[in-house]
Amino acid sequence: MKVKLSNIDGSAGKGDIELSDAVFGLEPRADILHRVVTWQLENRRGIARATRERSDVARTGKKFGRQKGGGTARHGDRAAPVFIGGGKAHGARRREFDISLNKKIRALGLKMALSAKAQSGLIVVDTLELKDAKTKALSLQLAKAGFGKKVLIIDGEQVDAGFARAAGNLIGVNVLPAVGANVYDILKHDTLVLTRAAVEKLEARFNG
Structure with a gap:
């Protein structure tokens, strides 16, 4: 499936990107997502x-x-x-709350969470580099984009340092590297923003 690239302020970017149907084109199942979210939350609890x-x-x-x-x-x-x-x-x-869950179910849950956002609430940007890496400037850009109150932004190997610094004090905006992508955080945010590098990392994670 093809998705047009956007800018962080919501304006149209240059070109588009091909998303793998095996990762972003599945039909979400509530029972799988529920099992994975329950597993995540149970494993957060201390003994x-x-x-x-x-x-x-x-x-x-x-x-x-x-x-x-x-x-x-x-x-x-x-x-x-x-x-x-x-x-x-x-x-x-x-x-003890360390319940176990099959790796295949965990991987399938993440794919379904990404697919659910691909149906509504997925934005793909080319990069997170900012000309003015200031909190106020980024806040104005996100407000202009209208992504909603809760936005999860996922970058590639590591989050762009300037963007992470600018987004650090913004309420409702969370930033993660691709390795930290998880079902619970994806589902509880209104909008999921992926960089091109994040898409490549996520697809390689499942293909590997």
């Missing part, structure tokens, strides 16, 4: 730390005190929760 319960505390198991005549409860050992240094009663349990 819930466990507290030490009665069986985890290293204290003597020798019976404390006499069975009768002491005037106190009949304790079995010092690891009981009622003692200072004993285990915690009903403490937090360790929980």
Whole structure:
């Protein structure tokens, strides 16, 4: 599929670019996208730390005190929760969220996310180089383009330094290198902007 190149201010660029149908021409499936997004978000969660319960505390198991005549409860050992240094009663349990997902499903999910944006919300630019790499100037250009409130911009091997600096303080504008492209970030933004280098990198990523 052919897409006309644009400039970062939304104006028409020079020429067009051929996008691979194997990457940008798939029919998105909600179930695949849901599985990949769930996998991403679950793996962002940290491991819930466990507290030490009665069986985890290293204290003597020798019976404390006499069975009768002491005037106190009949304790079995010092690891009981009622003692200072004993285990915690009903403490937090360790929980892990590192769910697994087949690599083919992850790759298919990214292709479908890119295809979904190719249907509506994909802009391809030649480069991110700016004549005036200032935040105010870039803000005016993006406002003129009308990309929406949330814009994800993906460059090639690494993001152009001047553009990254100018976009650093813009709310709703996120910039990533091609290697950082992921389903969750692509779907949660209104518009996806790819450079020519990003398209080449993404297509090579799947062809390799």
